[in-house]
Amino acid sequence: MSNAVILSRYPELYSSQRLLAALQERGVQAQILRPELCALSLAGGHFHLHYAGKPLAPPAIVLPRFGSPLTQLGQRLLQHFSVLGSVLLNRGDALLRARDKFLSLQLLAAAGLPVPDTWYLADAAAAEQALAKLGVPVVSKLLAGSQGVGVNLAESEGGARALVDTLLLLQHEVLLQRFLPGREDYRIIVLAGEVLAAMRRRAGAQDFRSNLHRNGTAEAIPLDHLDSRLQNLAITACAALGLDFAGVDLMADGHGGYTLLELNPSPSLQGIETVSGVDIAAQVAEYLISRCGAASAALRQQSTPAAAP
Incomplete structure (x- = not known):
């Protein structure tokens, strides 16, 4: 069957290995490539791929599994693969939209969906306005980040000002959000317009973030009980x-x-599969194989000469 590539900076991670195994179990020749070892070239209007110094044939299927630090590189890789006809699990433009925390909120709000009261700013004077409107406690976030990294809670006005000043100094821009009380949130996995699994997460005693990587706990929500x-x-x-x-x-x-808090285009499978017992990797593999087959059939149909009348 067609070959597949998983783009992962850390091939040993649970999610990468689970997806690799799921594809291989279905007869797909799959491999994990480190995105930083890929090179792209344009020559005479043609697109070419290289990996670790050698030419790389375009794969039929591409699964992006890289984190926020490689978003720009990853987006360019996905654009190249797309032009060469690979079936992608999330396009590069969608990846960029989801990884930019404020842009994603803009697009969600424009679609009429509920998002937290949020300020994006790059000036200390604007920060005073934002804090006056949002009050304290207030949450600050880096524009790109995952697993709770770069998310901070300021519980006093003095602490909020100090945090904003530091962020403006280091990255020249700040995202502030109204703090939502409560120590629970929900993680829902969606594939092709269908919910595969859901869990309720609770923050640990020493942290307001509910991420499992931050010592949060979780319990599965059966889909027939999901609101x-x-x-x-x-x-x-x-x-x-x-x-x-x-x-x-x-x-x-x-x-x-x-x-809505945010959308992660490369969600970890370990927590949700362990808690829910749902084989998400298998469903992702089946989905991509079916898309690959549909794309191949459409290509064959386009290239077949019309019958003579």
Whole structure:
């Protein structure tokens, strides 16, 4: 069967290995490539791929599994693969939209979806306005980050000002959000407009972040018990950002509804598979194989000469 490439800076990680095994179990010749070892070239209007100094034939299937630090590189790789006809699990433009925390909120809000009150700014004077509107506690976030890295809580006005000053000095821009009370949130995995699994996460005693990588705990939510509002929000949010596959994080808004926190286009499979017992890797592999088959059939159909009348 067609070959597949998983782009992962850390091939040993659980998610990369699970996806590799799921593809191989279905007869796909799959391998993990480190994105930083890929090189792209344009010659005479043609696109070429290279890996570790050698030519690389375009794979039929590409699964991006790289983190935020490689987003720009990854987007360019995915654009190259797309032009060469590879079937992608999330396009490069969708990846960029999801990885930019403020851009993604803009697009979700423009689609009429609930997001936290948020300020994006690059000036200390604007920070005073933002803090006056948002109050304290207030949450600051790096524009790119995952697994809770770069998310901070300031519980006093003095602490908030010091945090903003530091962020402006280091990165020249700040994202501030109104703090949502409560120590629980929801992670919902969506693939091709369908919810595969869901879990409720609770922050640890010493942290306000619920990420499992930050010592949070989780319990599965059977899909027949999942609030339909959560399910619909997760599916609609993925569509708004153009994502085929994502982990969608939501939280109760304190008024009987829910608000979207962010979408992760390369969600970790370890926590959700362990907690829910759902074989997400298998469903991703099946989806990509079916898309690859449909694309091949469409290509064959386009290249078949029409019958003479």
